[in-house]
Amino acid sequence: MSRCHSVLLNRLRIGHSRLNHSYLLSGDDPPTCQSCEIPLTVKHILVECRNLHDIREKYFTVYSVTDLFKSVDNQRNQFLSPTVMFVTLILY
Numbered sequence: 001m002s003r004c005h006s007v008l009l010n011r012l013r014i015g016h017s018r019l020n021h022s023y024l025l026s027g028d029d030p031p032t033c034q035s036c037e038i039p040l041t042v043k044h045i046l047v048e049c050r051n052l053h054d055i056r057e058k059y060f061t062v063y064s065v066t067d068l069f070k071s072v073d074n075q076r077n078q079f080l081s082p083t084v085m086f087v088t089l090i091l092y
Helices: 003-014 042-048 050-059 065-074 076-091
Strands: none
Touching (some): 003 065, 042 050
């Protein structure tokens, strides 16, 4: 696994991304999901947001963050390519 992919997965594991933490540096209000109107988090994007359901189903079929990262550990090459592409498009 490349360093870039490793960093991305570790940031997701701890729930940090530019999308949901950039407000800390800029002094803005925390972001909210436009469709769900709740705080925007990595967990919300990866497993909860109803607007992203079809996209998630295309790339992976787990229903919890724990299951998602278990599948990363068990099948890095099969999981990594489509999921990293999905997450990169959504979060960065």
